[in-house]
Amino acid sequence: MTLDLPANARPYLRPVQFADSPIGRDGELARLAGGLLWFSAYELIAVQGGKRVIQRTIPVADLPADERLQAIAARITASRPPLQLGERVLRFDQPQVMGILNMTPDSFSDGGRHLDDPAAAAAAGVDMAAQGAALIDVGGESTRPGAKEVWEGDEIARIAPVIERLARSGTLVSADTRKAGAMEASLAAGAHLVNDVSALLWDDRALDVVIRAQCPVVLMHAGDPKQGADGGRGYGDALIEVYDWLEARIDQVVAAGVDRARIIADPGIGFGKTLADNLALLNGLALFHGLGVPLLLGASRKRIVGALSNEAPADQRLGGSVALALKGADLGVQLLRVHDVPESVQALRIWRGLRDAALTGR
Template sequence: MAGNADIWFDHVAERNRSGKSKLRPVSDCPEDVINRLSSRRADVIGLTLDRPRIMGILNVTPDSFSDGGDLATVAAAVARAQAMGADADILDIGGESTRPGAEEVDVKEEIQRTAPVIRALRDAGVTTPISIDTRKSAVAEAALDAGADMVNDVSAFLFDPDLAQLVAERDVPVCLMHAKGRPETMQDDPRYDNVLFEVMDHLEERITFAEEAGIRRSRIITDPGIGFGKTLQHNVTLLRALALLHDLGLPVLLGVSRKRFIGTLARVEEARDRMPGSVAVALEGVVQGAHILRVHDVAETAQALRLQNALLKRDEA
């Protein structure tokens, strides 16, 4: 499934917008559908996606929901990145919180938070691929100049369309995420007629926009945007049907780490205490073919993946 030789399927769930679904054997499915669901995904920053990859979160913000203020200095950020390096395949560095209710950060301030950290990581000899988590072209440009390798845009170019041009010109990978509204108001009262199809429709539209801007399809990663303009039930519905995203024929990034819905379901108030639930959801995402896991708890997730790999009889286990 989706290029992962350890995950197989012999039936496909066919869904329609009324909410009905039925199982069809693979033998009854059109060839183009099977190709979208099963084809090998393009490498990302030199990383093959035939096994799950870990993206470690490095927030250099004072107000992120889980770890805001932890990395108040460049030195602290470098030390955290070096600690993650043993297990993280990618480091995702962000200088603006996009948690529910968060306010926009000035471009100059966001650049000042992120670019020096990226430059310091490269100067310190950190070779792990770096993603810049931003909605803004100026921030992404400064990050790429400092040594970043890809862009992670939670707005999928809706916040700053110029970012698409930058990504095309630099020919770097980009993650396009679904979000309903902006962080300031996205959780006020999110509603969908059918959350699965609306997320898919949105991602298809943003992928088309990206390609029309000159971004190669092989450079695009998708993200359903768990927790971004979604209720608890919306999140659960999306996670149960995460494999649906493979019908886009592109890599899937899953970011659920320490999010509120995990705290609600697990009855854990503090975000820092949601590691076990985060790992549980990440492993379910892997079973459904997620290619990249964006997590705070890198070592713990890596350990869980090694055990899952052993049970799935992967060679590297």
């Protein structure tokens, strides 16, 4: 197939037309990121001067030999290598749950539940792991709209004792922080991964900490890294602009010395984005596989659920949160950051059972 793609246009590929099974369809389908999903076509988007000038569907078998398109397709289909985290392995060949454990007095959903009791908090984290969470994300500073910045020492005092207890129990732990000192303390306490909502931009030392530790890191798009969640100016084309930002940031972090195989990308649902922006990102999630790294989706109990369900308060957003998690799974997201672990794990088990049945061709 030939395609007149302008030399100065920037191309993007979004996997579409997912299929139940590749059986008997050699050459027709491609496998998404080495996981459990197969697709038969790409949506080709070309952007020139900030506007989409091409948007069309191309069967996988007919993808043009354009070097740029082939490179993106290779990143989309490449398997995501597992992470060896101490004695444990975190795999990315199927969607897994990251359980949220907030050590804060003011987080929008569960603030104050475990504050000042690290033993009880760690026990809650162990319970989440027993319920099926692949790792536990421990945070000590709220990013809700209007939340006050927490002094680094207080944040460390909140999370380090919990992380130490969880790590000793054999639980995989990520440190949800944007401060270099908190990252260092968390890693020293046994954290395996850094989850930074500012993509290592809020603290000038954060990137150096991750480079020295050579630990995995989640890079999230948050609009202005100095601001918290929600609101936002709105984007002309949120899907494309967030993709471009994440691609540029990943390249910067890799150039600085972080192994690309240790980077996870998060489009940052609810951070500096309007409702329309968030919906565009959720519907277009598969585009982000073109970054060539595992994807994390954090939509649990967020404002988008309330906005679409009669302003349901945060503690009444279970159904919407599970729906968004399954949307992520359907589009190949590897890590789903959730508050409601047992319900989300059960939903993913049903999802996996359906996928397994489909893949057998029976």
